[in-house]
Amino acid sequence: AQSVTQPDIHITVSEGASLELRCNYSYGATPYLFWYVQSPGQGLQLLLKYFSGDTLVQGIKGFEAEFKRSQSSFNLRKPSVHWSDAAEYFCAVGAGTGTASKLTFGTGTRLQVTL
């Protein structure tokens, strides 16, 4: 069975600083990987996804993530954080070809942005 680890429970960055959120996955085949964001009191929204091809994927709101098979990682990055990026971020892995919507989520990283 697949699994996802997000080692950082809580991260604080200053507005304008760069951001990297870590995600490690466990999956036997080529993974389908996702990052979702949850604002307070809201449901989750897809930021970006990786299925195949270019290992650096671009998402919405200026986010990007890099798939590194050798490290089983899919870290999320943003060059310059805005106060509105404060939220909880979830990494997820899909069940496989044809069942990518059956997602297993990590425990989340809460991002705080200081002004």
Next chain:
Amino acid sequence: NAGVTQTPKFQVLKTGQSMTLQCAQDMNHEYMSWYRQDPGMGLRLIHYSVGAGITDQGEVPNGYNVSRSTTEDFPLRLLSAAPSQTSVYFCASSYWQGSGELFFGEGSRLTVL
């Protein structure tokens, strides 16, 4: 566009009571699912459906029932609520089961006393 609509947003139950969390989507999505979110545990899949008339169990199905009689609706039933079912519940849908892009409702916060 309404997207994924969940009702109720808040509910308090006593142990042993039953209730149904409603979920409806207006995007003609084939795939629908229910997750529960608990502090420090992320989201865990309860049940999912790949189309009308087809449902299957996820990671934590015990204590919950589902049915999918139409494409639009995917209700989650708690037959005999327990305090361990206190959680925030999210319904999510996608165009088909292979897309990976889930659209989430705003959640239903359930407290079982």
